[in-house]
Amino acid sequence: MPDAAPLASRSAAIIGGGPAGLMAAEVLAAAGVRVEVFDAMPSVGRKFLLAGVGGMNITHSEEREPFLSRYGERAGTLEPLIDAFDSRALRSWIHGLGIDTFVGTSGRVFPTDMKAAPLLRAWLKRLRDTGVVLHTRHRWRGWDADGAVLVDGPEGQRRVNADVLVLALGGGSWQRLGSDGAWVPLLQQRGVDIAPLQPANCGFEVEGWSDFFRDKFAGSPVKPVAISLDDKAPRQGEFVVTAGGIEGSLIYALSAALRERINASGSATLYLDLLPGRSPEQVAKAIAQPRGSKSVANHLRGRLGLDGVRAGLLRELSNAEDYADPARLAATIKALPLRVVRPRPLDEAISSAGGVRFEALDEHLMLNAVPGVFCAGEMLDWEAPTGGYLLTACFACGRAAGLGALRWLQGARD
Numbered sequence: 309m310p311d312a313a314p315l316a317s318r319s320a321a322i323i324g325g326g327p328a329g330l331m332a333a334e335v336l337a338a339a340g341v342r343v344e345v346f347d348a349m350p351s352v353g354r355k356f357l358l359a360g361v362g363g364m365n366i367t368h369s370e371e372r373e374p375f376l377s378r379y380g381e382r383a384g385t386l387e388p389l390i391d392a393f394d395s396r397a398l399r400s401w402i403h404g405l406g407i408d409t410f411v412g413t414s415g416r417v418f419p420t421d422m423k424a425a426p427l428l429r430a431w432l433k434r435l436r437d438t439g440v441v442l443h444t445r446h447r448w449r450g451w452d453a454d455g456a457v458l459v460d461g462p463e464g465q466r467r468v469n470a471d472v473l474v475l476a477l478g479g480g481s482w483q484r485l486g487s488d489g490a491w492v493p494l495l496q497q498r499g500v501d502i503a504p505l506q507p508a509n510c511g512f513e514v515e516g517w518s519d520f521f522r523d524k525f526a527g528s529p530v531k532p533v534a535i536s537l538d539d540k541a542p543r544q545g546e547f548v549v550t551a552g553g554i555e556g557s558l559i560y561a562l563s564a565a566l567r568e569r570i571n572a573s574g575s576a577t578l579y580l581d582l583l584p585g586r587s588p589e590q591v592a593k594a595i596a597q598p599r600g601s602k603s604v605a606n607h608l609r610g611r612l613g614l615d616g617v618r619a620g621l622l623r624e625l626s627n628a629e630d631y632a633d634p635a636r637l638a639a640t641i642k643a644l645p646l647r648v649v650r651p652r653p654l655d656e657a658i659s660s661a662g663g664v665r666f667e668a669l670d671e672h673l674m675l676n677a678v679p680g681v682f683c684a685g686e687m688l689d690w691e692a693p694t695g696g697y698l699l700t701a702c703f704a705c706g707r708a709a710g711l712g713a714l715r716w717l718q719g720a721r722d
Contacts, residue, residue, distance in 0.1 A: 315340040318717045321457055321470035323448040325352025327699060328685025328706030329476030330431065335710025337438040341717060346446040346459050353428045354485040360424025366402065367395040367417045368696035378697045380564060382690040385666050386701055393704040405430040416696055450494040472680050472713045476706060479660030479686040480505035491687065499677040501668040507657035508691040510563050511555030512648035521624045526551040528617040534584035537565055544584050549617060553648060560658065561693045567651050580644040582618045592638035604631050659698055661691040672712030680716060684709035
């Protein structure tokens with residue numbers, strides 16, 4: 309650890325210009341450290357901006373316990389980081405940039421104009437005003453033999469001699485925006501333990517829709533619907549039928565469990581409740597009513613309002629025996645099995661699971677194998693559903709890494 313010295317004489321390099329990297333830069337620059345940010349893309353915050361298309365969901369207003377539970381197995385690890393910069397603190401920070409926020413009916417938090425660009429512009433202005441220097445089109449290539457950071461830029465390779473390094477390189481999804489996972493072998497060469505990158509918040513493939521169903525319903529939203537997996541309580545919402553499977557918010561919420569089940573068993577079976585607003589008894593009673601000369605499809609449409617893509621799913625995923633027995637048909641409507649066999653490719657996923665294991669880091673997010681190097685954001689081994697949880701943790705990790713780097717520069721000792 310370096311000796312204590314005036315922070316104005318200290319320098320920090322941040323690799324990655326997403327929310328985690330920029331937050332680390334803000335923490336360090338506010339303390340007087342000279343900060344340079346390097347990003348491989350032509351501009352910073354590209355994935356952040358794309359996430360804001362259709363409405364910038366910045367965080368969620370849930371209470372602490374259910375909020376933390378969204379991080380699954382890593383909830384306990386992320387707890388102190390998020391407690392130190394939770395959704396309320398994040399909203400206050402946004403307000404400090406002159407951007408107001410509001411809570412939507414779902415509990416999600418948005419900027420009042422629903423856009424990411426004004427927030428990013430205000431943030432970048434503040435960073436530049438505190439002396440942060442941003443370098444775009446600069447890709448990190450590791451270290452040279454003397455320990456200097458190597459960065460490839462428009463004018464060739466550059467050696468960066470910084471007192472501390474913060475890596476915030478993203479995961480492995482949406483490569484066109486810079487999160488390509490190219491950092492994995494660079495850290496593995498230094499002895500850093502990394503969990504394999506896998507798709508998270510992603511769609512899933514089925515073994516194959518029939519041509520008729522695919523041609524008629526690909527792109528159709530399925531709503532209202534509820535989905536259950538194993539013995540967990542059903543989740544209600546909506547998803548979208550794709551040419552090869554399913555995707556959408558309800559599927560993303562279950563993606564971690566589905567992916568792990570597929571990894572373990574080769575497939576996973578979801579159960580669709582096509583009529584979540586009706587009890588099994590109500591469905592059975594309606595089906596048992598005489599249908600006269602009506603077809604079963606028309607009977608279900610008239611008695612239960614079951615039509616369109618939901619009726620198509622019932623026909624696609626059930627069999628003639630189900631339709632021949634009213635009680636069996638009612639049970640199938642309330643628990644229609646849908647088997648998925650693989651997630652969509654990592655590059656199509658909204659986010660990724662895996663990354664630098666927390667066991668490879670100290671409590672300040674510094675790499676045990678490479679002192680003076682800190683990691684933050686989606687490149688760490690955690691995952692969360694959409695709904696503001698991803699961004700909240702990225703901001704919180706970036707702040708924690710910045711504080712850890714600042715502590716290192718100050719020469720603090722336990």
